Every structure is written in structure tokens, then in C-alpha cells.
Amino acid sequence: MTGTSPLAERLDRRRDAATRAIERAAVALFAERGFDRVSVDDVAVAAGISQRTFFRYFASKDDILLGYRRRLDVRLLAALADRPPAEGPVTALRNAFLATSTVPAENREDVLLRARATAAAPALHVRSRGERSAGTAAIAAVLAERMRADPDDRRARVIATAMSAVATAEWEAWVAGDGTGDPATQIAAALHLVEQGLGVLDRPDPAGEGS
Structure with a gap:
């Protein structure tokens, strides 16, 4: 018999609720004091x-802010893996970015508070960027599999690196702006510009010269 038991599901929901409550309290303090x-x-x-209870949920206060971005990274990889096989790597990654960068209006204030608190803490911001940069390797691996190419295929690296950098830049521009509108809209417009140059990679490489 497979699946999660009702008790385990209740415990997971309880843990998630406690985690979110701690995050909300922390983010409010970060926004107020830095x-x-x-x-x-x-x-x-x-x-x-208690402090002891805090450490049951987080290894450090850094993880309160980094946790949101890490969850987005996990969702991005899952969304990319779930894209239809007929989509080329550029199209699939663009659609995965748009699916995971959409922020409903009711959640934008909370997301902005988290992102701005991270941006205002230099060491944490550098760490966040470093983790995201390192994550492009995982994206490239999924793309290479989609392309039926070698794991270290150059084309997959270029797509992952270029599109991730643009998506990150547009996300940070949204955070630094007035916070209106959906960040996915900005990211879509920027990725469209990239696609105009990378779209050729959606087509097979008959010469086999991609690596």
C-alpha cells in the first residue's frame, strides 16, 4: 500500500502552518528593523x-528568507520537468519561469517584504544570488535530458544561464520598483527579447554541433 497516511498529512500541515507563522513574524521584524x-x-x-522551538524549523534566521527562494527553485525544476515533450528547451523553460514567477495580488506585499529584506542585507543577498547561480546547473541538466543530449551539452548551459540571469534581473527590478503588477509580466517581456536570439535552439541540430 502506498501513499501518505492521514496522520502524516495532518502533521505536515501543522508543521507548514507553524513554519509560515514564524516566517510572518520574522519578516515583519526584518521590514521594521532590518x-x-x-x-x-x-x-x-x-x-x-522558544529559541529551541525556532531551531526545530530553521537552521538559522537566514533560512527564513532564503527558504522562499529555495521553494521557488524546487517548483521551477518541477514545472520544467512537467512541460509537454513537444516544447523546445527555450519554450519549456520560459513557460516554467512564468508559471513559477506569478505572484497573486493578495500575496505581493508579503513577497515584496521578503525580497526587499534579502536585498537590504548584503551578505544574505550575495548568498542568495550564489545559490541561484549554482542552481542553473540543475536547470541545464533537465534541459539536456529534454534535448536528449549529453548532460554537459553547451546548448543546455547557454539556455539555462542566459534565461535564468534575465529572469533574476527582472525579478530584482520588480522588487526594487513600486511593487505593482505581476512580476511574471516583466519576466515574460524580457524573456521574449532573449528568445528572439535563442529561439533557433528550439530546432533540432542536424549537424550535431551543439556541444
Whole structure:
């Protein structure tokens, strides 16, 4: 018999709810005081928990902000893997980015607070960018599989690196702006410009010269 038991599902929901409650309390403090001026003890007090309980959910206060982006990265890879096989690698990655960068209006304030708190903490911002940059290798691997190419295929690396960089730049521009509109709209417009140059990679390489 497979599947998750009802008890396990309830425990997962309870843990998720507790995690989100701690995150909300922490993000509110970060927005008010600045990330570097908030301690784990401050977060624990604001969330109504002990420091020991905090560390059951997070390894450090950094993970409160980095966790959101990491979850997006996981969703992006899943969305990319789920794109129809008929889509070329450029089209598939663009659609995966748009699916995962959409932020409903009711969630934008919270997302902006998290992103701006990260951007305002230099060391954390550098770490976040480094993790995202490292993640392009995972994207390239999925693309190479879609292209039925070698894992280190140059075309897959170029697509992953170029489109990820543009998507990240547009996301950061949205965060730094007035926060209106859906960031997916900005990302779509920017990726369209990239696609005009990379679209040829959606077509087979009859000469086999991609690597």
C-alpha cells in the first residue's frame, strides 16, 4: 500500500502552518528593523515560541528568507520537468519561469517584504544570488535530458544561464520598483527579447554541433 497516511498529512500541515507563522513574524521584524538588527531571540519572542522551538524549523534566521527562494527553485525544476515533450528547451523553460514567477495580488506585499529584506542585507543577498547561480546547473541538466543530449551539452548551459540571469534581473527590478503588477509580466517581456536570439535552439541540430 502506498501513499501518505492521514496522520502524516495532518502533521505536515501543522508543521507548514507553524513554519509560515514564524516566517510572518520574522519578516515583519526584518521590514521594521532590518535583517541584521534582528536576532533569533527576537524572532522567537515575536512568534511566541522558544529559541529551541525556532531551531526545530530553521537552521538559522537566514533560512527564513532564503527558504522562499529555495521553494521557488524546487517548483521551477518541477514545472520544467512537467512541460509537454513537444516544447523546445527555450519554450519549456520560459513557460516554467512564468508559471513559477506569478505572484497573486493578495500575496505581493508579503513577497515584496521578503525580497526587499534579502536585498537590504548584503551578505544574505550575495548568498542568495550564489545559490541561484549554482542552481542553473540543475536547470541545464533537465534541459539536456529534454534535448536528449549529453548532460554537459553547451546548448543546455547557454539556455539555462542566459534565461535564468534575465529572469533574476527582472525579478530584482520588480522588487526594487513600486511593487505593482505581476512580476511574471516583466519576466515574460524580457524573456521574449532573449528568445528572439535563442529561439533557433528550439530546432533540432542536424549537424550535431551543439556541444
